[in-house]
Amino acid sequence: MRLDNRTALITGAATGIGRACALLFAQAGANVVVNHLGDHTQAQTLVHELQALGVQAWAVEADVSRATEVDALLVCLQSLAPPIDILLNNAGIIAEKPFLETTESDWDRMMAVDLKSVFLMCRAVLPGMVARASGVVINIASDLGYLGRAQFAPYCAAKAGVMGLTRSLAREFAPHIRVNAIAPGPVDTAMVSLESMSAETIELELAIPQHRFAQPQEIAATALFLASDFSRFYCGQVLGPNGGSVMP
Numbered sequence: 616m617r618l619d620n621r622t623a624l625i626t627g628a629a630t631g632i633g634r635a636c637a638l639l640f641a642q643a644g645a646n647v648v649v650n651h652l653g654d655h656t657q658a659q660t661l662v663h664e665l666q667a668l669g670v671q672a673w674a675v676e677a678d679v680s681r682a683t684e685v686d687a688l689l690v691c692l693q694s695l696a697p698p699i700d701i702l703l704n705n706a707g708i709i710a711e712k713p714f715l716e717t718t719e720s721d722w723d724r725m726m727a728v729d730l731k732s733v734f735l736m737c738r739a740v741l742p743g744m745v746a747r748a749s750g751v752v753i754n755i756a757s758d759l760g761y762l763g764r765a766q767f768a769p770y771c772a773a774k775a776g777v778m779g780l781t782r783s784l785a786r787e788f789a790p791h792i793r794v795n796a797i798a799p800g801p802v803d804t805a806m807v808s809l810e811s812m813s814a815e816t817i818e819l820e821l822a823i824p825q826h827r828f829a830q831p832q833e834i835a836a837t838a839l840f841l842a843s844d845f846s847r848f849y850c851g852q853v854l855g856p857n858g859g860s861v862m863p
């Protein structure tokens with residue numbers, strides 16, 4: 616599954632799943648734009664690791680939940696990197712809170728980072744793909760977008776929204792541009808940790824048939840498949856590397 620001579624833009628790529636995808640895409644020959652928000656050192660370290668694999672790599676900071684920053688990111692890329700062939704919308708946040716304590720600003724922030732960012736990035740990158748009649752978009756959703764989870768209503772709603780957006784864009788931009796999503800189960804990253812979740816939630820996350828967290832590389836393997844020509848008949852699909860949490 617090679618990605619030679621292609622350029623991938625990965626949002627929220629300095630850590631976790633995004634970082635693993637950047638490394639695997641580079642191993643497959645892709646140039647990588649590492650988007651991050653405030654993770655300068657980690658993003659720069661990753662860029663050096665990617666360049667050591669023999670590809671071109673750039674770090675670009677932007678808050679992808681804000682239209683002005685997404686537009687500035689695209690302007691910056693026009694002079695910095697080749698056209699984007701692969702857009703991986705990975706940036707995301709999670710928050711655990713009882714629904715009745717959820718404020719309007721909690722809701723708006725989750726929607727902005729986990730759902731609106733996908734809209735903004737696709738709106739910015741798709742015109743170039745349309746002009747070249749070629750491109751791949753991969754959106755990171757979550758198994759919780761199907762399952763729902765007490766204390767996580769805004770996150771689950773945003774991730775279900777990502778799946779709906781994926782299907783709509785897949786229909787609108789086929790056949791030349793392929794849009795698909797990944798809905799991972801629990802993955803061993805900072806997002807699923809005692810700093811961000813209660814012990815009860817972590818226990819729930821582990822109560823899946825495989826009884827373990829995925830490593831970020833296991834999600835990256837699915838992303839590489841969707842980015843590559845091996846998945847050329849996949850359109851509007853949501854793939855589920857989830858340890859059995861969802862069996863549609």
Ligand SMILES: NC(=O)c1ccc[n+]([C@@H]2O[C@H](COP(=O)([O-])OP(=O)(O)OC[C@H]3O[C@@H](n4cnc5c(N)ncnc54)[C@H](O)[C@@H]3O)[C@@H](O)[C@H]2O)c1
Nearest residue numbers: 627630631632652678679705706707757799801802804806
């Ligand atoms: N870890 C899991 O169990 C799991 C499961 C299902 C889905 N996911 C999804 O996978 C994606 C990656 O998460 P992860 O587990 O690697 O956690 P992570 O916290 O390591 O990665 C999220 C990244 O997004 C970045 N980010 C957040 N807001 C941003 C913004 N406004 N602009 C740009 N970057 C921003 C963060 O700085 C971070 O680098 C997320 O969309 C998450 O919802 C994770």
